[in-house]
Amino acid sequence: MNRWSYIIMRVLQVIPTFFVVMALVFFMVRLLPGDPTSAILGERATEAMIARGNKELGLDKPLIVQFGVFVGHFFQGDLGDSINLKVPVFRLILERMPVTLFLTLYASVLAVLLAVPLSFVAALRRDTGIDSAIRGMFQIGLSMPVFYIGLQLLTILGARWRLFPIGGYGETFFEHLWYLFLPALTLGFNLAAILMRNLRAAILEVLQSEYVDFARAKGLRSSLILGKHVLRNAVISTVTLFGLNIGGLIGGAVITESVFAIPGVGRLMVDSIFGRDYPVIQGLTLTFAVLVSLTFILTDIVHAQLDPRVEVT
């Protein structure tokens, strides 16, 4: 099977997953105790007010009818209006999603920029002071909660040294880079730690292999050996790990966005769940499902590129 049919197959496999997610999220949010009407009307609402609110929102109809309406609207490209924010869900996602994507992408880039060179240094200087220092630093990254790292970075680099703004997102691309540096570092640090642990071990393993000895015996420059032979072979399992952890990054973004006051979807998701804002929860979950599926596909493709033995079965 050639590369294109492999990609198309993988994309087609996503479609049934998507429909399962759609049904699951619709019924699961309605299984939660509480409802959007009393969440927005608050403590003071009388039964009559709640009933009127439910009628206006169409929540008085049987569940299966509501599901039909949801699916029907979905195929017309309409995700409904947010119950709490009174704006179309599609617009909300369009406004907020780029912010979260920027943050997670930025965090991934920082994580790779941190993890790759440092793993090499650690592996090549195995069991020296440098190795221990690098491994120690990442152990901290693994064990410390995201909000705590974020708060410390904010307090020291933001409030005390005034190197970075405290929270916010900025207006232009370069402002985004500047404003989001601390949050992306906070978020990326944990991922870097995971990648680094794996990559260091993989590099050590590859360095022991015979083809590396052979390349050395041929008299190849060590930069060529490391770049072409070692990195390419060591990085395969790390790519898979990276792909799997992107979903985790989105989870971490919820907390990071809150600490750094970034208007992304993470915070929106939490608020919507607490407010039982069904249309927003549904819209966001579906968007996440698509994004995570795409990441997995991309990971598989990269994996297949790196390792020609990988084929679709």
Add this chain to the structure above:
Amino acid sequence: MKRFVAYALIAVAIATTFVSAASKRGGKMTYGRYADSLFLDPVLNDANVDIWIILNLYDTLLQPTNDGKGTKPGLATRYRVSGDGKTFTLTLRNGVKFSDGSSLSANDVKFSLDRAKNPDNGAWNGLIASIETVTITNPNTVTLALKYPDPSLPAALATFNTAILPQKQFLASAGAKDQDKAKAFAEKPIGTGPFVLTDWKKGSSMTLKRNPNYWNKGDDGAALPYLDEINFQIIPDDNTRILKLQSGELDGAEFIPLARVAELQKDPKLNMTLFPSTEVDSVIMNNRPKLKDGSDNPLSNVKVRQALNYATDKDAIIKLVTFGLAKPSKSFMSSATPLYAAQHGYMYNLEKAKTLLKQAGFDKGLEVSTMIVAGNADQTAIASALQQMWSQVGVKLRIDQLDSASNRAKYRANDFMMRVSKWTDDIADPSEITGYFAIFKNVESLHTGFQNDQLEGIFEQSQREPSRAKRASLYRSIQKIYFDAAPIVFLYEAPYPVALQKYVKGFVQIPLGNNIFVNTSLEK
């Protein structure tokens, strides 16, 4: 010569006083909020995040005074109540313009009040349920015919839901139903208030610019407001909001956790302010004979409820939860609510609590439970403290942590024993809090199930009593009856903690919660 110097000094002193008294004009104020607004329609909104800033955009006919207990002229310069108390005549202010330049007319007033009193519209129409009809008598007079004399009406006409909207512009908004029009209108609201909404990135920031047509004048005789612009930044994390304030990126920040107040009070650049509020914190109890699951409810016995009040060391809770910044509750309403009457009793007394429990037949102890919102630090602290305090009289308290929507669902279904709860008034009148806390027909007395015929009779009477003195006396009785019946565990009343840079002057958060920026200036 000496005398001349003395005169000169006095002259200089007077001159500088005048100079410093005039507020500085211009500038942009950046204010950190814990959450964004949701829906800026005066009638259909439901949340404090809207209510507390909406009066910067719209005006009401009367306005609340800064102490939150009275009213002063707003879009109406005066009002007259007829002898039988059933006709209310308002004289409108001349020359008032909306932010888009159109003139305020009596039609706008009639339209807005008719919309606000419509029982199909929103949660607040009950506050002006006494209005039968709104009539335009002449271009600057509007007459309200009342179903019954309503002493709370002036306060209601100073409350957000009776704010005046421009009829034509509202009706021209997109949508067929009132609700759809309100959604469209509230995206770009037009009001007569001191500020205009010019930019809103939901969940992130909101910009209000000075309304050039605003009618009220400042201390220099020119039109208010002093500020050119307010930028609200939404920063949900308390620590981040404070860091941003300390680093000078914010001019002010709301909802400072009480744990941080003492630290910020020491900061020489900041003015840590505790505005008096109508917030009351309490633990409400299910007073019904049976619980939802059919079992007997020990809390239906008034002696048990009183015993729990005696076994509660309010001062200790105030120290623990509010770091000493709150006052013990002496009624179900706060001391900032008009016609408040402090009650005496329920001083911390374990012996008394034990005696009452014994009289109620629980000398061997009993088990109760309370719901708290999961992750809410204040509620966790309150419940843990009560757990420890009540264990000394043999009462075992179980704490059920639930997310806010589940917690509310059980509350609405009367499926709880106790619930930690917080309240703030929306109107400068005691009838709102009393209607919810003590009157069964609204929400079953905050779902406690408490019902007292004598109290309800007095309340009915107070709702139509024009004399303030007589009404105050009726409210003393209401508060006494409620206090003795102890449907709730009385805890404390807490202030609104706002931290401002020292150069920010004239900002007020009134006891009802409204943030008033009209007189705010940046004196830097």
